[in-house]
Amino acid sequence: MSITRGKFKLRVMEGGSIDSQIVVVLGENGTGKTTFLRLLAGSLRPDRVESSDAGMPEINVSYKAQIMQSVSTFTVRTLLHRRIPDSYTQPQFVSVVMEPLQIDKLMDKPVVKLSCGELQRVSLCLCLGKPADVYLIDEPSANLDSEQRLAASEGRRFVDCTATAPRSLLSGMRHFLSVISFSYSSHVYLVCFLPSFSNQDRKLEYISYLPF
Numbered sequence: 207m208s209i210t211r212g213k214f215k216l217r218v219m220e221g222g223s224i225d226s227q228i229v230v231v232l233g234e235n236g237t238g239k240t241t242f243l244r245l246l247a248g249s250l251r252p253d254r255v256e257s258s259d260a261g262m263p264e265i266n267v268s269y270k271a272q273i274m275q276s277v278s279t280f281t282v283r284t285l286l287h288r289r290i291p292d293s294y295t296q297p298q299f300v301s302v303v304m305e306p307l308q309i310d311k312l313m314d315k316p317v318v319k320l321s322c323g324e325l326q327r328v329s330l331c332l333c334l335g336k337p338a339d340v341y342l343i344d345e346p347s348a349n350l351d352s353e354q355r356l357a358a359s360e361g362r363r364f365v366d367c368t369a370t371a372p373r374s375l376l377s378g379m380r381h382f383l384s385v386i387s388f389s390y391s392s393h394v395y396l397v398c399f400l401p402s403f404s405n406q407d408r409k410l411e412y413i414s415y416l417p418f
């Protein structure tokens with residue numbers, strides 16, 4: 207399938223995935239990461255589907271957008287209660303996702319008063335707490351300061367499944383993968399990152415691995 211946005215054209219070829227797979231999508235600004243995720247999330251429609259394509263399969267997705275805004279006057283606690291009622295009290299989810307993201311400090315704040323980084327943490331928590339087959343996570347580390355990035359990884363399990371990926375690609379993403387690849391093991395995660403190096407071809411790149 208393909209989509210044209212202004213002068214930008216993205217063509218997506220059919221692929222496959224297996225349970226417990228993490229696919230990291232890397233590309234510089236404007237290479238189409240968000241467009242690709244929004245196609246998968248169903249918030250953008252392709253303008254062409256080739257007849258050879260099987261089309262989009264029926265999948266349950268949980269999508270964390272890159273840019274988040276909220277005018278909700280609810281507190282974070284109320285939002286979690288309404289949106290992820292089962293997950294946010296589940297001990298495993300609390301210890302593997304909510305504690306590293308330090309959601310407890312934000313519980314009584316109105317969502318509308320959260321800073322960009324605080325909203326990013328809550329959005330990541332909401333995304334991971336929603337039951338889904340595929341988690342689409344656009345730039346999970348955007349807006350977080352380095353302390354928060356470290357806090358998100360502290361004490362977390364990280365299975366070093368990244369040995370075959372170039373080290374330069376991995377900086378900045380390891381700590382998030384430790385949170386993201388938590389033990390709901392039968393799901394697929396697509397995570398977008400800006401690369402930490404310059405890619406002269408300006409192509410999207412994919413690294414896929416199995417953390418379990």
Ligand SMILES: Nc1ncnc2c1ncn2[C@@H]1O[C@H](COP(=O)(O)OP(=O)(O)OP(=O)(O)O)[C@@H](O)[C@H]1O
Nearest residue numbers: 211212213214233234235236237238239240241242
């Ligand atoms: N609504 C739109 N109208 C016209 N062009 C658009 C629109 N939205 C996106 N584009 C163009 O599509 C291209 C891909 O954008 P996209 O947001 O998918 O890139 P990205 O890789 O996620 O970038 P970034 O790293 O900056 O978030 C860009 O060139 C952008 O200018």
